[in-house]
Amino acid sequence: MKARNGYQPCRLPLARAAALRAEIDHFQAEYCAVLDANEVELWPQFFTEQATYRVTSRENVALNLPVGLVYCEGRAMMHDRAVAIARTQMFAPRYMLHLLGSTQVQDETTDGILSSTPFVLMQTLVEGPSMVHLAGTFQDRFVREGEGLLLADRQVVHDTEILANDLVYPV
Amino acid sequence: MKARNGYQPCRLPLARAAALRAEIDHFQAEYCAVLDANEVELWPQFFTEQATYRVTSRENVALNLPVGLVYCEGRAMMHDRAVAIARTQMFAPRYMLHLLGSTQVQDETTDGILSSTPFVLMQTLVEGPSMVHLAGTFQDRFVREGEGLLLADRQVVHDTEILANDLVYPV
Amino acid sequence: MKARNGYQPCRLPLARAAALRAEIDHFQAEYCAVLDANEVELWPQFFTEQATYRVTSRENVALNLPVGLVYCEGRAMMHDRAVAIARTQMFAPRYMLHLLGSTQVQDETTDGILSSTPFVLMQTLVEGPSMVHLAGTFQDRFVREGEGLLLADRQVVHDTEILANDLVYPV
Numbered sequence: 001m002k003a004r005n006g007y008q009p010c011r012l013p014l015a016r017a018a019a020l021r022a023e024i025d026h027f028q029a030e031y032c033a034v035l036d037a038n039e040v041e042l043w044p045q046f047f048t049e050q051a052t053y054r055v056t057s058r059e060n061v062a063l064n065l066p067v068g069l070v071y072c073e074g075r076a077m078m079h080d081r082a083v084a085i086a087r088t089q090m091f092a093p094r095y096m097l098h099l100l101g102s103t104q105v106q107d108e109t110t111d112g113i114l115s116s117t118p119f120v121l122m123q124t125l126v127e128g129p130s131m132v133h134l135a136g137t138f139q140d141r142f143v144r145e146g147e148g149l150l151l152a153d154r155q156v157v158h159d160t161e162i163l164a165n166d167l168v169y170p171v
Numbered sequence: 172m173k174a175r176n177g178y179q180p181c182r183l184p185l186a187r188a189a190a191l192r193a194e195i196d197h198f199q200a201e202y203c204a205v206l207d208a209n210e211v212e213l214w215p216q217f218f219t220e221q222a223t224y225r226v227t228s229r230e231n232v233a234l235n236l237p238v239g240l241v242y243c244e245g246r247a248m249m250h251d252r253a254v255a256i257a258r259t260q261m262f263a264p265r266y267m268l269h270l271l272g273s274t275q276v277q278d279e280t281t282d283g284i285l286s287s288t289p290f291v292l293m294q295t296l297v298e299g300p301s302m303v304h305l306a307g308t309f310q311d312r313f314v315r316e317g318e319g320l321l322l323a324d325r326q327v328v329h330d331t332e333i334l335a336n337d338l339v340y341p342v
Numbered sequence: 343m344k345a346r347n348g349y350q351p352c353r354l355p356l357a358r359a360a361a362l363r364a365e366i367d368h369f370q371a372e373y374c375a376v377l378d379a380n381e382v383e384l385w386p387q388f389f390t391e392q393a394t395y396r397v398t399s400r401e402n403v404a405l406n407l408p409v410g411l412v413y414c415e416g417r418a419m420m421h422d423r424a425v426a427i428a429r430t431q432m433f434a435p436r437y438m439l440h441l442l443g444s445t446q447v448q449d450e451t452t453d454g455i456l457s458s459t460p461f462v463l464m465q466t467l468v469e470g471p472s473m474v475h476l477a478g479t480f481q482d483r484f485v486r487e488g489e490g491l492l493l494a495d496r497q498v499v500h501d502t503e504i505l506a507n508d509l510v511y512p513v
Contacts, residue, residue: 306472
């Protein structure tokens, strides 16, 4: 699954888009609450068994490059990553806080629901100011599972230049 | 149309305000997606034929000054501005990202729907960090056209001091 | 009332959580509009008569410390604080702007509705850039009063280190 480049206008009637946005808002609020509480071992539960997850720069997407800083294929791989992170002491304690903008619902097909959500990830080193760590968009494909949604694909497309060892945690 | 100064409490019943907020959220998500994708030539389509658009500081609004950094009257003028921008290479490539807060729906009259939406506009110079470029509120008047909403008036009231040649793009 | 530590998953069905989120969004938009317009004397009206309000750091919450930078018990105490602030000239004029992320609705019991909302508070000194002043979450308990909601308890849990004389205004 590739990140989508350029503006993708919403193809759904307003009422349907609004209903989906309410579901996606609910999902995103839980997702961010888990990561902001630093409970990274719960992170894979937001994805389907075969889901893909990638962190890549907007520049890579514009150049159509498949590479990215982080790539996970399948919940098992996310789980391994989460366990590894949970066991590793970060070199300096810090707090993370996700702030999400308005979700743009783009489409709903047999493959799932496509949406894009702008985010800013704030980082606060202990006893320090809060700084913008990463800004970008979540480019998501959701599928329905039981009562709620799960991510079948999340592309974290960041505007901010980041260093390889800077992004220990999932976004 | 002047920017509104001071707190404007919502004059609508909660259910009506919530329904309008859902429509406005939908609109804002599309609007920001277009600008963040840098497709400025699509920008005028969010306005009515006779719409007004102004970018001004909170200080100007407090002092009741009509001036502002940018002023457009009518979609034709916005179109000219958009074309001029699209043809101009920016002096340095950058990414923009709008992050919107909760929309406060204020009123609904025969003139349209009034609302205020806080925003932060992030700017990322290529290979650099993401910085807050502009913070402020959209003071909007929407009218209904067909299935959706269009802006009859947008006042971008920014808290941040900005330099004249800094604001090339619409906000 | 203590701030809640760790991830609190939503215990409500999606439809109920979405309906409550719409009400809370409405409330938060009014609350922030009042404070961002600097009309601090209207601030206590968002609370119940016996409400508690506390500003504390995430570190204090993690260590289970009851202390905080600001503590108000009852609307009368908030009113006194608001009047004192309104009468005091701030040492330097500035604009504040709240930007809220997605509200996570956590539960609804006979005690009220529990939710958590991430926020960033921007501060702009006159003629200056906009800076992140405070980032954190509102940990709220709402009760129903008439048509709308009122805060029975708000815990402003900030990630950012702040100085005692820095936080003159309610958040």
